[in-house]
Amino acid sequence: MSDKKAMLECRGVSIRYRIGDFKNIGLKEWVMRRLTGNYKVVDFWADRGITFSIDKGDMLGIIGSNGAGKSTLLKAVSGIMEPTEGTIVRHGRVSALLELASGFDGDLTIKENTYLRGAMLGYTRAFLDRTFRQIISFAELDGLEDRPFRQLSSGMKSRLAFSIASLVKPDLLILDEVLAVGDGAFRQKSESKMKEIIGGGATTILVSHSIGQIRSLCNKVLWLNKGCQIAFTDDVAGVCDCYEEFLHGHSQAVYDPVSAKARISARAEAAARKAAAARQMAEDAEKIGKVRELLKAYKNLSEATGNMA
């Protein structure tokens, strides 16, 4: 595969949920409603016409407030869901870490759950045999292997989930809010592990509510709002600015590259001015210090001569 080829291409992807059909009513009721003509279906589009593509080595951040369609889009990208309209073309092995802590079985032990989860992620038994100790010690669950899973605290659960999942070596890695796992110490550990995986050359899609994370890690960004695509661009800072303004209620959900650029340069100018002012102040302080020292020396000197006199 050449580097130029897109790892992932989404063209006009739309995903529809159906609300209010036979989902909750059962067969008998469905037949009855069909007969009486009382059967209604409401369509709900979680995503509408999303188009983007990422190349090898890219790190795409997806931002958007709750219900923007991020998770649904990721499900489609990872192949769990089929888009209702549009196409998704994937090249290479996709691994998705979605909602890590769910899908475990409370009745099984930690060890059994580890193997089950590993199997789901496509590991081999030999691989798990080899890495089991490493997984447990990374999750800091040594000595608890044979405890029923339900006895773990929720933090421990997500720690285990993370350490199993972090062994993946995919071509395309999808991370949905997984960088925020566990308590302070583990969070640091998991973040550095994550960076290690990303640094290993995997193409990554990251969904995060932490704008700082998106800013520092991603080179492309996709902004979704209520299922619609607001922006897809490599101007990460610009989009993040617009998004933050939108979040604070200052503006509509729009991204205008020109004004974003203007805002960025304005901000850069302001920063430069600030820096200059700070430098000036430092210089002044230094001068003042020097003058003070001189004065002090002069005072000492005059006192000494006064004493002599």
Added chain:
Amino acid sequence: MLKTLKTHRFLFEELVKRDFKKKYKRTILGVGWSMLMPLMMLFVMKLVFEQFFGRNMDHYTTYLFCGNLVFCWFSESTSLGMHSLYGNAAIFTKVNVPKYLFLFASSVQTLINFALTLVVFFFFCWMDGVEFTWKFLLLAYPIATMLAFNTGIGLVLSAFFVFFRDIDYLWRVFVQLLMYGSAIFYTIDGYSPRMQLAFACNPVYRHIAYFREVVLNGAVPSLETHLTLAGVALAAIIAGCYMYKRYNTEFLYYV
């Protein structure tokens, strides 16, 4: 499909293990429980029906057991299988795995139960003074077709169950009816030819009849029987595969 099955072999094994452990954990009798069910049915039926139907028959216990053995397998396999897909919704909505694996895992589990009951069945045959012949080996055939049949029905039901939760209740009623229509504790000799034809259309009854033919009569069932069993099994599997192929991407929206 075989290729994906091969790549997911490890997951499949783990799923089977999980189902097995979950079912038998914290029970002293363990696997014994699942054998107890057909045995208790057998005991009650023998107690109640022997006076009516068993008077003119040799080996009535074995006759009963043949029926119970096959029918309990069918009933357990289909009702357990029905929940297999929905019960694993937490998995297939998060990870991209072939969905039929869950049903296959539950099929394997009920097959193991059946195998254990089969051992008890042979023991009862021996107690009942049934003559063991090489023809017993033929039983592998109806077991294979029944496994396929159960799996096919399980595929269809598990798919349906995702869409219509009340299928569970309806199916239980149907199984109850089918039980009475499968000649488990009576013989169909006294019925008119037309009624007998109706029995012949019941795949579960056909499997039971195969067992009886071999075990009680020491005979080899007809070619027509063999073909029918294979045909029924194939039809069930095709129906199941069709459901999964057709609705594979839809399940997600209904869990």
